[in-house]
Amino acid sequence: NAGVTQTPKFRVLKTGQSMTLLCAQDMNHEYMYWYRQDPGMGLRLIHYSVGEGTTAKGEVPDGYNVSRLKKQNFLLGLESAAPSQTSVYFCASSFLQGAREQYFGPGTRLTVT
Amino acid sequence: RKEVEQDPGPFNVPEGATVAFNCTYSNSASQSFFWYRQDCRKEPKLLMSVYSSGNEDGRFTAQLNRASQYISLLIRDSKLSDSATYLCAVTSYGNNRLAFGKGNQVVVIP
Numbered sequence: 562n563a564g565v566t567q568t569p570k571f572r573v574l575k576t577g578q579s580m581t582l583l584c585a586q587d588m589n590h591e592y593m594y595w596y597r598q599d600p601g602m603g604l605r606l607i608h609y610s611v612g613e614g615t616t617a618k619g620e621v622p623d624g625y626n627v628s629r630l631k632k633q634n635f636l637l638g639l640e641s642a643a644p645s646q647t648s649v650y651f652c653a654s655s656f657l658q659g660a661r662e663q664y665f666g667p668g669t670r671l672t673v674t
Numbered sequence: 675r676k677e678v679e680q681d682p683g684p685f686n687v688p689e690g691a692t693v694a695f696n697c698t699y700s701n702s703a704s705q706s707f708f709w710y711r712q713d714c715r716k717e718p719k720l721l722m723s724v725y726s727s728g729n730e731d732g733r734f735t736a737q738l739n740r741a742s743q744y745i746s747l748l749i750r751d752s753k754l755s756d757s758a759t760y761l762c763a764v765t766s767y768g769n770n771r772l773a774f775g776k777g778n779q780v781v782v783i784p
Contacts, residue, residue, distance in 0.1 A: 603776035
């Protein structure tokens with residue numbers, strides 16, 4: 562049981578490039594989340610999903626898109642990366658309705674130059 | 675007003691001492707409350723849920739004050755291994771999401 566995994570662990574992008582971050586969970590959780598964490602800003606919710614085929618905007622959705630085609634996977638896309646998107650990205654999942662205990666992946670450290 | 679506020683610290687604590695810190699929240703409709711622990715360059719992990727009547731887990735005690743809208747965490751007999759950032763989280767937006775505070779950084783000093 563791997564829990565929540567994220568791919569890749571590290572990435573450096575040039576401004577304007579695109580990429581997709583993959584989150585996978587093997588706990589059969591309904592809810593999945595994408596956060597970014599910046600120094601002094603804490604964890605901020607980008608997008609989330611309450612089930613397969615659904616997505617919703619969080620606190621800072623601009624510049625990102627997401628898809629949840631399979632229950633176990635939640636993809637975060639950056640279509641045209643900007644230096645302001647340099648951050649650590651965490652994926653999380655939760656089983657119970659009501660966003661209770663969330664299990665986090667190990668994070669992806671993204672640098673945009 | 676931010677949804678969840680914490681004093682980032684750092685809280686420098688001598689080994690064996692007690693440290694406590696609070697987290698205030700703005701949404702009176704929040705129903706669930708949690709403390710997460712985050713080690714340097716690692717992901718957050720759930721430390722404990724916070725129940726209305728207060729709860730303990732070993733050396734950790736969490737309390738909820740709904741009237742004043744804050745939760746607290748107390749660590750007794752601090753260990754070097756307790757050095758970490760402690761994030762509070764409260765449910766938000768119809769309880770589908772969690773809002774996190776910026777964290778309280780605790781440094782336990784030998």
